[in-house]
Amino acid sequence: MIDGVGNVESILVLGGTSEIGLAIVDRMVSRRLSRVVLAGPECEGLGAAAARVRGFGVGQVETPRFAATETWSHARLVDQIFDAGDVDLVVLAADVGDGLRDSQTNPAVAIEIASANYTGSVSIGLQVARRMQEQGHGFFVILSSVAGERPRQSDFIFGSSMAGLDAFAVGLGESLRKSGVRVIVCRIAQVSNRDSTVPTGPRKSGTVADPPAIGDSVAAAIRSRRSDIIYVPASLRTVMSGLRHLPRPVFRRLPL
Amino acid sequence: MSVSTQGVATELSGWGRTVGSMAYLHRPASREQVAECISAAGPRGLGVRGGGRSCADAAQNAGGSTLILTGPLRTPAVVSVDWQHRIARLAGGATMAEVSRELLAQGWFLPIAGRTAHLSVGGAVACDLHGPSHYSLGSLAASTVSIELMDAEGNITTATPDGQDASTFWATFGAMGLTGIVLAIEVRVTAVSSAWLLADTTRCASLADVLETLAITSASYPYSSARLDTAATGRRRGRGVVSSARHAGVMSIPETRRPSALEFEFAHPARRPLRLPNPLVAKWTSRLAHHAWFASAPAARQGELQPAGAFFHCADSGGGWQGQDELLQYQFVVPDRSVDLIDEFLLAMQSLDVVSANATLLRFGDHQSGPLSFPLAGWSLALDLPASRYGLGKLLDDFDEKLASAGGRVFLASDTRLRRELLAAMYPDLPAWRAVRQTQDPNGRFTSDMSRRLGL
Numbered sequence: 087m088i089d090g091v092g093n094v095e096s097i098l099v100l101g102g103t104s105e106i107g108l109a110i111v112d113r114m115v116s117r118r119l120s121r122v123v124l125a126g127p128e129c130e131g132l133g134a135a136a137a138r139v140r141g142f143g144v145g146q147v148e149t150p151r152f153a154a155t156e157t158w159s160h161a162r163l164v165d166q167i168f169d170a171g172d173v174d175l176v177v178l179a180a181d182v183g184d185g186l187r188d189s190q191t192n193p194a195v196a197i198e199i200a201s202a203n204y205t206g207s208v209s210i211g212l213q214v215a216r217r218m219q220e221q222g223h224g225f226f227v228i229l230s231s232v233a234g235e236r237p238r239q240s241d242f243i244f245g246s247s248m249a250g251l252d253a254f255a256v257g258l259g260e261s262l263r264k265s266g267v268r269v270i271v272c273r274i275a276q277v278s279n280r281d282s283t284v285p286t287g288p289r290k291s292g293t294v295a296d297p298p299a300i301g302d303s304v305a306a307a308i309r310s311r312r313s314d315i316i317y318v319p320a321s322l323r324t325v326m327s328g329l330r331h332l333p334r335p336v337f338r339r340l341p342l
Numbered sequence: 343m344s345v346s347t348q349g350v351a352t353e354l355s356g357w358g359r360t361v362g363s364m365a366y367l368h369r370p371a372s373r374e375q376v377a378e379c380i381s382a383a384g385p386r387g388l389g390v391r392g393g394g395r396s397c398a399d400a401a402q403n404a405g406g407s408t409l410i411l412t413g414p415l416r417t418p419a420v421v422s423v424d425w426q427h428r429i430a431r432l433a434g435g436a437t438m439a440e441v442s443r444e445l446l447a448q449g450w451f452l453p454i455a456g457r458t459a460h461l462s463v464g465g466a467v468a469c470d471l472h473g474p475s476h477y478s479l480g481s482l483a484a485s486t487v488s489i490e491l492m493d494a495e496g497n498i499t500t501a502t503p504d505g506q507d508a509s510t511f512w513a514t515f516g517a518m519g520l521t522g523i524v525l526a527i528e529v530r531v532t533a534v535s536s537a538w539l540l541a542d543t544t545r546c547a548s549l550a551d552v553l554e555t556l557a558i559t560s561a562s563y564p565y566s567s568a569r570l571d572t573a574a575t576g577r578r579r580g581r582g583v584v585s586s587a588r589h590a591g592v593m594s595i596p597e598t599r600r601p602s603a604l605e606f607e608f609a610h611p612a613r614r615p616l617r618l619p620n621p622l623v624a625k626w627t628s629r630l631a632h633h634a635w636f637a638s639a640p641a642a643r644q645g646e647l648q649p650a651g652a653f654f655h656c657a658d659s660g661g662g663w664q665g666q667d668e669l670l671q672y673q674f675v676v677p678d679r680s681v682d683l684i685d686e687f688l689l690a691m692q693s694l695d696v697v698s699a700n701a702t703l704l705r706f707g708d709h710q711s712g713p714l715s716f717p718l719a720g721w722s723l724a725l726d727l728p729a730s731r732y733g734l735g736k737l738l739d740d741f742d743e744k745l746a747s748a749g750g751r752v753f754l755a756s757d758t759r760l761r762r763e764l765l766a767a768m769y770p771d772l773p774a775w776r777a778v779r780q781t782q783d784p785n786g787r788f789t790s791d792m793s794r795r796l797g798l
Contacts, residue, residue, distance in 0.1 A: 087361070087399070087404070087791050087794050087795040088361055089361065089735075089758055089759040089795060090358070090360035090361055090399075090668075090670045090729055090757075090758025090759040091360075091670065091729055091730075091734055091735035091738070091758075091759050092729075092730070092735070093735060093759065095795075116735070117739070117761060118761060172404075172794070219364075220405055221386075221404055221405045222363045222364040222365060222386070222403075222404035222405030222406070223361075223362070223363035223364070223404040223405070223791070264351075264352075264353045264364065265351070265353065265364050266353050266362055266363040266364030266365075266404055266405075267364075306730075306732075309729070309730045309732075310668075310730040311359075311360075311362075311668060311730070312730075
């Protein structure tokens with residue numbers, strides 16, 4: 087159970103190798119956290135992530151196989167995880183393809199991005215929502231991106247998949263109101279981490295987020311229980327409300 | 343007539359709104375319907391909810407069933423009064439406000455009153471209600487003659503403090519509803535001629551002064567408590583106002599009020615604190631409000647007439663005000679030898695810039711109590727804290743450890759965050775309680791968010 091100051095006893099990260107997912111686990115570590123499930127593709131990275139979480143002092147770390155595009159396996163995976171005990175916090179960090187310019191010319195890559203980010207997330211998201219509704223409590227954090235708010239010429243395949251995911255997440259949050267389950271949609275700027283394709287160079291202040299900063303923001307949102315949609319960095323909320331209303335000819339000229 | 347076994351899906355939280363969860367709400371109106379609900383409980387079990395005034399998560403049951411007693415299980419609140427032995431039989435689902443109103447109308451008073459009047463009789467048993475009379479009368483358990491309890495098989499037991507089911511009786515007080523459903527209780531009541539109190543107030547300039555004054559008034563008044571100014575720093579840290587009272591005879595109250603002398607004047611409905619934008623309850627505004635409250639308190643006033651409701655139920659008095667933060671209530675008790683921990687706690691709170699609007703200090707006496715009853719001889723401090731304040735969780739965790747090693751404990755009816763490892767240290771009779779719970783509920787049907795969190 088989640089306690090009065092936002093400590094959780096169990097976490098499920100869908101996309102277990104995600105730096106952001108691990109940063110959230112890092113921030114939620116307390117003496118009460120006893121079980122972490124890192125669901126992800128079978129790879130070296132997942133083992134390393136599990137070792138890192140064990141290093142946080144978590145006693146029970148599980149690493150079941152999960153791929154967003156293998157939608158036929160989602161129901162069984164989720165049932166298996168929830169049958170072993172309540173999950174207080176679920177993090178969906180399955181997004182792929184940010185900054186892959188290749189996707190605009192290669193339909194196969196574009197379809198993979200759309201499948202993983204949207205249809206895959208919808209599939210696993212609904213399965214998680216079903217079990218969380220049954221247990222009657224918990225936080226479901228869905229990592230979205232500001233790229234979905236207004237499509238950019240440079241990254242519209244990823245942006246369109248994020249737009250779908252974001253709309254799904256916000257709608258899911260509304261449908262789960264009064265069910266004891268809170269959905270937090272985390273809209274992230276470009277992420278500066280090891281698996282990001284953000285170009286190196288001077289950081290654009292206010293538009294780049296570090297995984298630890300994302301972890302901090304999610305932990306604060308869980309503690310306060312007030313925010314359903316958070317932006318990381320927080321200043322992005324203002325930036326995006328400006329960008330959203332910018333005339334298209336002007337927006338087109340921006341170096342985004 | 344049978345009650346719906348499906349229930350109405352409802353999101354429930356404690357009074358502080360810190361943790362919410364969804365449960366299927368049932369409103370049984372007879373003992374048969376309660377038994378039916380118990381037998382129909384699903385894998386996530388069943389819990390009971392009273393007035394919903396506790397800040398804890400004990401009256402929530404995520405994904406399971408929750409009962410609210412209604413009909414004859416709630417009304418009339420006072421089923422009967424044995425005038426000869428001064429014993430009243432109360433309905434388990436009634437609120438203490440309803441009980442007080444009906445008892446006073448007949449010239450009786452239940453001398454155990456907590457900070458709110460809106461908790462239910464069953465809830466009062468579940469938390470072993472205590473109040474500003476604890477040093478003399480003990481908690482509710484000490485005034486209770488018997489409890490009528492339904493176990494997880496639907497069997498009804500009447501448990502008394504020294505009868506065959508004495509262990510069930512004592513284990514039920516403070517058990518947060520996990521040993522059975524309280525259908526009715528019989529308690530000793532006091533005869534009064536008015537619903538008014540004569541209150542004396544003393545303003546104290548330091549914590550030491552408050553403790554000394556409270557120790558003195560505890561020896562000479564039936565009711566005594568102190569409210570602390572948590573914004574005061576330095577030498578003034580812990581200063582506060584001690585209020586003590588005794589019942590007013592009907593001749594002590596103004597003639598115009600005498601015809602309604604036994605009316606329970608309870609002007610305060612159940613209201614949550616007013617939520618103001620956080621900038622309005624910033625550090626300096628909170629401090630200013632506390633300074634103004636302390637400065638306006640009389641240095642020494644005697645014989646002020648106060649309605650009993652206003653004196654006892656400070657948490658209902660309009661609710662005060664707070665920021666947008668959820669409220670985390672923290673109440674602890676320390677034995678006399680560890681009284682310094684109170685000052686240490688106030689100092690720690692100041693390191694986080696936390697100012698509590700409703701800090702109440704009580705003197706507890708030495709009385710027989712159950713394995714999970716909170717009170718023990720010493721001093722108890724209750725505060726409302728902003729739940730989302732960064733660092734608060736760690737600070738309270740650290741303090742819990744000091745408390746446990748000093749022989750103190752936290753109040754489960756306020757708790758939403760105690761670590762389960764510390765529960766056994768704070769409540770050393772926990773194994774005895776578990777044995778009774780096993781008898782009353784061998785299959786673990788009685789469940790709550792608290793029982794899951796603390797492994798009860």
